[in-house]
Amino acid sequence: MAWGNIYLIAAIAVIGGGLFGFDISSMSAIISTPQYRCYFDQSPDRSCAGPRPDVQGGITASMPGGSWLGALVSGFLSDILGRKRAIMAGAVVWVIGSVIVSASQNIGMLIVGRIINGFSVGICSAQVPVYIAELAKPSTRGRLIGAQQWAITWGIMIMFYISYGCSFLDGPQAFRVPWALQMLPAIGLFFGMIMLPESPRWLARKDRWEDCHAVLALVHGKGDPNNPFVAREYKDIKEMVEFERQNADVTYLELLKPNMINRTHIGVFTQIWSQLTGMNVMMYYITYVFTMTGADSTSALLLSSSIQYVINVVMTVPALLFVDRWGRRPTLLVGATFMATWMFANAGLLASYGEYAGPEGVNNTPEASTRISGPPAKAVIACTYLFVASFAPTWGPVSWIYPPEIYPLRVRGKAVALSTSANWAMNFALAYFVPPAFVNITWKVYILFGVFLVAMFIHVFLMFPETANKTLEEVESIFLDPHGIKGIGTPAWKTKVNHKRILDVERHGSVAGEGEEVETKGITGGSVEERRIERQSSGERSTGDEKKI
Template sequence: MGRITNPYVLTALACTGGMLFGFDISSLSAIIASPNYLVYFGDDKNTVECADRPGALCNPGPSADVQGGITASMAGGSFIASLFSGIVADRFGRRYAIFLGCILWVIGSILTCAVQNIGMLIVGRIFNGMCVGLCSAQVPVYLSELSPSRIRGRLVGCQQWAITWGIAIFFFISFGCSHIGNRIDGEQDGRGTASFRTPWGIQMVPALVLMALVPLMPESPRWLIANARKQEALEILAQVHANGDQDSPLVLAEYHEIVQNIEESSGEGTGYLDLFKHGNAWRTHIAMFTQIWSQLTGMNVMMYYLSYVFEMAGITGNIALISNGIQYIINVLMTVPALLYVDRWGRRPTLLVGSTLMTIWLFAVAGLMAGYGHYYPDSNNSVVRWKVEGPASKAVIACSYLFVASFAPTWGPVSWIYVPELFGNRLRGKSNSVSTASNWAFNFALGYFVPPAFHNIQWKSYIIFGCFTVAMTIHVFLAFPETAGKTLEEVDEIFQSGVPAWKTRPGSSRSDQDIEALKNEAVYTKNPTSPGSDSADEKELKGDV
């Protein structure tokens, strides 16, 4: 079987790593409240026969701290792996990092599927998290380095779309499997384990498929050129961008620009500390805050804990789970416009519109809860101590859905598209690993922050996130330059020129002009790296275009 070269097929395969990210987000959401899970992982001495369900077992399950550790173990593994992903990707290649992630995912899935105790579950989730850390950091880098600049935003944005699909698919798989082994009355009896082992086993299937196909995916041409494999890089550029035509002006222009950029930066440092030296600190802070602000919108918290919001609005049981599923569907559907138009809209306008809309919905929810809610100490859930009733409760849910619909086409995909565009080839892998580690650090922290925040300050939690979205709007306007429509090498020049961020605009790449010039240059009619003519070819590539 030959190499896979269609950019859309390559994107679909690489973004399987994003789907695994989505799987992990929802791998507990439909399971942790089920009787089977609570009894199996709860303290045996607390297991009793249910008073309201004769013959069934009941247990309050793991303590809040232990359950928090189970949930956060994935983010902990992701944080660690994302930090080291740049070293792996720069040393062995982008494909290898993705392949290694798949191996870690399969190991984690086997451990969770065969789980015997809480410790084993935590270790399994750490392995799953390490996969997610590797893939969430390096899949966007791989796609950005392989994609034509005119559709780069669309292809890299598919990472976020795959995440949304993974969240939705695995939530409904888990919801369906939660009924395995139920009694005649449809309720779990607390005696079975297939209801959670089955989905945790199913989740390894996409990773196995990706493992089998990674060898057929081409390596990043920028990584190949940086590692003195120019001929192979040219072949891949031609196959992916021009149906194999190595004389294509598009291929030659991009090849020339990549070679020139890498040669000019060959004497510069490539370590993590170099991200904060030689003028790189400014763009490093932008990369990190793109991911940090993405977390501080509160979107991932919404994914984890929207059930608490529904409970505050008086919705519980299966209806709450189904209502939860609606937000996942909205997330999937509303990501599509960004994939179609983000290269036309530009990165800055998309981020600014998204943060502005989310600010409106966050303050609206806070106002509705403050104005129409009341303290509710008698809740069965220790986290929920506030309740909204009547039409206001429906308005809270509507604003929550609108919040998801505002995040999905803006900060969701653009936070993955934007960061790999900020750095040149020598530091791109490491910069993406550091920024993704920032994402996971805040993911971990917010996972612990929200339950006590809902318990202690109730609706004021939304005020805090609303203040964050105001701050990010100002930060983006002042500091985030536009990168849409430009080659990765041209983005380098934006930072070097010192042009204020608010003066940058989406635009056509300089490569478009180069292509027109190349069409009229007879000197480029010959393959620039054909065997036996390396010296002449190097002169051609370094000439004016």
Template sequence: MFQVGNIYVIAAVAVIGGGLFGFDISSMSAIIGTAAYKCYFNQTGVENGNCGGPTAGTQGGITAAMPGGSWVGALASGFISDIFGRKKAIMIGCIVWVIGSTIICASQNIPMLIAGRVINGFSVGIESAQVPVYISEIAPPSKRGRLVAFQQWAITWGILILYYISYGSAFMGGQTASTYSTAVFRIPWGIQMVPAVLLFVFMLFLPESPRWLARKDRWEECHKVLTLVHGKGDPDSPFVLYELNDIREMCTFEARNADVSYLELLKPNMINRAHIGIFTQIWSQLTGMNVMMYYITYVFAMAGYEGNANLLASSIQYIINVVMTIPALIWLDRWGRRNTMLVGAALMMVWMFTNAGILGSRGVVEPGGVGGVAAVSMRLSGAPAKGLIACTYLFVASYAPTWGPVSWVYPPELYPLRVRGKAVALATSANWAFNTALGAFVPPAFVNIRWKVYLVFGIFNLCMFIHAALLFPETAGKTLEDVEKMFEDPNGIPGIGTKPWTTRVEYQSMTRMERGDITKDKLGSIDHHDESPVREEKV
């Protein structure tokens, strides 16, 4: 079968899996404020023809059902990926997504809706864990950050696209208990299965991860994939041979311990990087970003927006999210991972504390909520309302080029090949565990502690800044095998002061071969840390 070798095409197809997560976010955030959703799944009664919708606790459970399923899916993906391969794991996730979306689209009641969201979540767990692994293992070091960051960009596009589909669907039917139409939510919930079908079909034409093939002793296929993707059809390309040798050495080293389990990540030689990967994903949730995405209509309702005006104003942040992710795609490998995380944490902390100050000092408490929605527990107007909206937009603009893409790029770079599938699955499961908790926490929190919700997330951003500054090493510009050597350094891995490397890997073997220092037959003996003078090039 024909296989695509262009790395950008491979990444563009694979990250459609991230788009599924984006579809889920906006399929809920754009719909929970519509009359059709609130009336069809109503639990709080009808007042003046307006429905209150599910209770705050029930809505938290509905929202949390998807990340709850994702937590299970992420953990299971480690086994699926190691057994069937990265490519097939992604394809299995597509099938699961179509099943879940069908159930959601046909939902007759809240339990059926929750069941479908749990199944969809299982799919998102697989995709979110294994798409970054797949791209990391097939991408060249100089482009790895950029290509994995496409995962986050796909998420932002998924959010934006389905949000506007949902916004358009919101005009179908009336806005009261007697005139609403279920097409308002059934159309977007049905459409969201389309990208999964496309992803499944397109994945048939992509190669398997060369590192997974090597791990299964399928060296001829591994060589063919490296030739296709990195050698432009030349099996004797110096970089192809260099990388093949690098992979072979690492597989030989790891073969001494063939059995892999999650418990291995708790061993002394692995626990440091396991904790870094897990907390990268935990902190990405504790920034408060996904809370903003799921419940943004609540925030804008506090600022005085209602109905379709609320949906339209909320959509601006999704446009900001898409546009502001682009700088990371261009410069993330140059900025490095650490600096990007530190700058993002500092800026998001400022906007969260500012929002807490605005709501705490100028907000008016609304007993029972606004429009029958208890979570909309405060009301602002005038300049304070504009300030709340501005800081919300600035928060999204700070997250989009920093923790958004880095949280997907960083974890797959930390682990050796033998445990990478399960290690990234564990880290991603932590993301979904906290996503689940926060999805259930926020509606009741807006009811009970109101403006202090922003204070909580501001403190989390301060903690993540300190943690990343002290303990997160830089991995930009290194091959995955060189990152492994870095962590095996007996002198330890410092957090403070580590910098991106000047990327030499892709040029070292070619340059020395051009100079006649080595021949192709001697390529296997190259020392990865050989310090002989060679031409260096920055990416």
């Protein structure tokens, strides 16, 4: 008997996101320890300086490199095996990678293990949001998918403190023990997923209609197959699947067709921009930042760094509570504004009050290329913490929530996989190039990310429509609105949040006085040329300029 509580389902599934968090801090907390730097030392005089900056960039980047491939493959796995079994496969791969990483005898073996770990993270990070999106109600979908980001923050914090505790061990045990302990959450994920239901929308695509209806009743009707919302969801899913039947065989090329290219670019850029905020750079290389500000011991570095991980966990909570009321657009816009402020502030502080530390950097750390002290150093630390506090409730969770919401069922698995692969491709590039960037362009790294944040604000305002509090089927009508902009649909800045309406739908199956009309036109060569879904309720109107759904 499968478990039907959606919060329990999400709590187990998002452990897949926690694996990413474990990996981030298992590297960021360890790269500054003498045990790691001596064991993998590449300095000519064997001074325990650790791997060369470019090699350390390659070690760090090997995980997102594997994740890029895993995310792309996950689209096929998910469509063939189902969302649930694809996530379980990712958990198995993680255990294999962790065994290799914890047993690493040299840099090459470490990189191979991290690539395998990354392959697992790519699968889970792409398909966990899809799985939750296809099970959750519209009014709670944002917080439940966003729980993946919260799991990532918990994984980061827990693994950081485990790594910090193990840093007091002698020799290689200081990094082998935490790397081995990474296996435990994946084992829990595998066995926990056994008890969870499959996605009802995936079951529908496989013509397993009785199973689809049973899962909807279990999750949304407390076992009652006659629940009004269950009946409505089942009807919407059936209409959508029947409508898309001629498009059953989907390839990645489908995402580049005229009726899909706008959504594809939005989903891909959601993930690209989430990386270009600079947040994961902060996570991977935060010890370099604190070295610049004068933290001169391993303990001081790790304790200073750990504060941002606590901030990350705590500040993600407001998003989980309110993102479905706030909406996706305002959350992304506010986040970009605040993060740009802190990035430019750090650049100004380092440029005005810092001094170049020479090619060997601060404390023999070339990446810590700027020395700053006194009140300006404290201001840099404060801006770094404020940056994390701005990312955590905004781009952190919404970058996972948004892509699964904007794609139709027939392409959702592969489309979210492609979007997530863009995240990992950018993660790989940044992880590899940021250490040399700190060496070569020093404080200008912050200017670079500040410019990216301004660009993403403009892009979101013009192109990212609101998807909160709409069923996945209703989101279709935003992009295929025949009265909107050709190839785009309803203009993004005219889309709104209507929390009260969706609560009425979930409680009663419909809004009083609501009429529904579903028109499908022009199915040519298996692609949808035009589809319009109109849902009008009392007090709502739809015109050529504005459409409220």
